Amino acid sequence: MNNLIKKYFYGDYGEIEAGSNASNNNKNIAWPLWEVFIRSKQGLDHKHVGSLHAADEQMAIENARDVYTRRNEGVSIWVVESKYITASNPEEAGELYEPAVNKIYRHPTFYKLPDEVDYM
Amino acid sequence: MELKKLEEIFQHKIDNEIKIEPKDWMPEAYRKTNIRQISQHAHSEVVGMLPEGNWITRAPSLKRKAILLAKIQDEAGHGLYLYSAAETLGISRDEMIEQLHSGRAKYSSIFNYPTLTWADMGAIGWLVDGAAIINQVMLCRTSYGPYARGMVRICKEESFHQRQGFEILYVLSQGTDAQKAMCQDAINRWWWPSLMMFGPTDAESSNSEQSMLWKIKRKSNDELRQQFVDMIAEQVKVLGMTLPDADLKWNETKKHYDFGAINWNEFWNVVKGNGPCNKQRLNARIAAHQNGAWVREAAIAYAEKQKNKHKAA
Ligand SMILES: [Fe+2]
Ligand SMILES: [Fe+2]
Numbered sequence: 001m002n003n004l005i006k007k008y009f010y011g012d013y014g015e016i017e018a019g020s021n022a023s024n025n026n027k028n029i030a031w032p033l034w035e036v037f038i039r040s041k042q043g044l045d046h047k048h049v050g051s052l053h054a055a056d057e058q059m060a061i062e063n064a065r066d067v068y069t070r071r072n073e074g075v076s077i078w079v080v081e082s083k084y085i086t087a088s089n090p091e092e093a094g095e096l097y098e099p100a101v102n103k104i105y106r107h108p109t110f111y112k113l114p115d116e117v118d119y120m
Numbered sequence: 121m122e123l124k125k126l127e128e129i130f131q132h133k134i135d136n137e138i139k140i141e142p143k144d145w146m147p148e149a150y151r152k153t154n155i156r157q158i159s160q161h162a163h164s165e166v167v168g169m170l171p172e173g174n175w176i177t178r179a180p181s182l183k184r185k186a187i188l189l190a191k192i193q194d195e196a197g198h199g200l201y202l203y204s205a206a207e208t209l210g211i212s213r214d215e216m217i218e219q220l221h222s223g224r225a226k227y228s229s230i231f232n233y234p235t236l237t238w239a240d241m242g243a244i245g246w247l248v249d250g251a252a253i254i255n256q257v258m259l260c261r262t263s264y265g266p267y268a269r270g271m272v273r274i275c276k277e278e279s280f281h282q283r284q285g286f287e288i289l290y291v292l293s294q295g296t297d298a299q300k301a302m303c304q305d306a307i308n309r310w311w312w313p314s315l316m317m318f319g320p321t322d323a324e325s326s327n328s329e330q331s332m333l334w335k336i337k338r339k340s341n342d343e344l345r346q347q348f349v350d351m352i353a354e355q356v357k358v359l360g361m362t363l364p365d366a367d368l369k370w371n372e373t374k375k376h377y378d379f380g381a382i383n384w385n386e387f388w389n390v391v392k393g394n395g396p397c398n399k400q401r402l403n404a405r406i407a408a409h410q411n412g413a414w415v416r417e418a419a420i421a422y423a424e425k426q427k428n429k430h431k432a433a
Contacts, residue, residue, distance in 0.1 A: 055419035
């Protein structure tokens with residue numbers, strides 16, 4: 001086990017491929033972030049699956065195909081730049097959903113019906 | 121809201137198995153721990169492509185080349201899922217990549233070992249991906265939502281990796297004497313480093329306890345390692361090969377395999393950068409990033425130009 005700490009080159013990368021002489025031109029150009037939505041089959045909604053960086057919408061679609069549909073996970077892709085998504089604030093969730101919580105008569109179980117028609 | 125109250129709400133969610141989502145309040149240390157763990161996990165997926173990439177052109181048949189290529193492409197995807205999950209915590213992709221390249225962020229030490237023969241592709245799939253799967257299955261239930269969802273996606277893809285690896289070794293194990301020897305040699309070299317993938321023993325693992333409390337981790341390093349040993353000790357019999365550990369034997373009272381002492385000196389040595397390939401791996405990553413810079417710039421320039429054209433029209 002001790003003999004493993006040793007420098008091997010055979011059968012592995014050499015110095016050149018390992019970038020020993022790579023130029024130092026590291027300018028950071030950040031591509032915008034996109035959210036990806038996929039319809040897994042006809043008849044179903046698009047569903048958020050994740051995000052990725054791409055220079056434009058065409059590249060975003062192509063990258064989404066390459067990473068999110070490698071095993072037939074989708075038949076249709078939507079992408080939208082993340083900055084265009086407005087989200088509700090989780091801290092205001094209480095007030096935001098309160099009106100719905102209050103109205104239990106919106107649920108079918110609120111109504112007591114005779115047994116004969118209770119399948120309704 | 122005061123801090124104490126926020127912390128209470130947070131821990132209450134964790135205790136009740138309610139996932140934490142990006143916009144939810146979370147303790148700074150929880151955010152930092154997740155950023156560190158997820159980004160290092162992402163780096164491991166990406167650096168992990170290098171030892172295998174080495175064999176794409178040398179794989180013994182077109183079929184094996186195609187399979188290896190597909191596996192490596194999956195690993196690139198895994199890196200992407202994880203970088204995206206980390207980005208939801210407020211760190212930029214560039215910053216993470218900078219941390220990797222400057223050596224401030226680590227990646228799994230296993231990828232600092234060289235891939236010397238074709239059998240290594242089998243051993244990596246079976247042992248390295250096998251060990252990763254055990255960890256990742258646990259992480260499917262981690263408390264941070266985007267990380268857990270990324271893990272579910274990854275786990276679905278991983279089982280092909282382990283199976284193709286085992287199959288490579290299985291074919292070799294049925295082959296000529298030389299092929300059998302190559303198979304055994306790869307297992308011998310990859311076994312101990314695979315065990316080290318689970319990290320230091322529980323007694324020495326510094327941030328384990330808090331991670332368990334926050335349900336970032338749900339099983340200890342030693343528990344996961346034992347699970348791995350029990351699985352591999354059985355599977356190796358099918359190959360008609362052995363694991364390089366004289367102390368490995370079934371313990372009837374514990375219902376687990378006992379195994380020999382791990383060489384932690386070697387582990388820490390590789391973590392510190394003195395493994396056989398640390399420098400090569402990092403240099404290859406940096407070179408790939410730098411050599412791709414003009415592509416990233418050109419794509420942005422092209423996108424800008426298209427946008428302006430649309431405006432003009
Ligand atoms: Fe992976
Ligand atoms: Fe994998």
